[in-house]
Structure formats: C-alpha cells, structure tokens
Amino acid sequence: MSGEVRTSDWKEVAPMDLAYLDAGSGSLIVQAVVGGVAGVAVATRLYWRRLVARFRKPPAANQQD
Structure with a gap:
C-alpha cells in the first residue's frame, strides 16, 4: 500500500500558501x-x-435647377 497516492498527501507536498506573485509575474x-489597451486604441x-x-446620416443631395 506504500505506492498509493492519496489526496491528503498532496496537501503535505505542495501547500497552497506557497503560491504568490513575485515582481516578474506582476510586471x-x-x-x-x-x-491590450494600446492594441484596442x-x-x-x-x-x-x-x-x-x-x-x-447620408449627405443630402444637392439639386440645382
């Protein structure tokens, strides 16, 4: 049974509090x-x-008599 992976094991390996935005990601x-804004402009x-x-509106036709 040592080869099985349970969902509780993933919480121990990669906790969610390690997710963050560094300066490169924010940039x-x-x-x-x-x-995107520049492209739309x-x-x-x-x-x-x-x-x-x-x-x-379409321009009015000039009628000369």
Missing part, C-alpha cells in the same frame, strides 16, 4: 493589460472612419 500582468484609430460612417 508581466501589467504589461499584458497595457498592451490602435485598432479603434485605424477603423474610426468606418465606425463613424455607419452612424452618420
């Missing part, structure tokens, strides 16, 4: 968030005219 998370800037054109 990576911040960088991903800032990069660039995409919005590139497609701004198409986006506005969908909501703009």
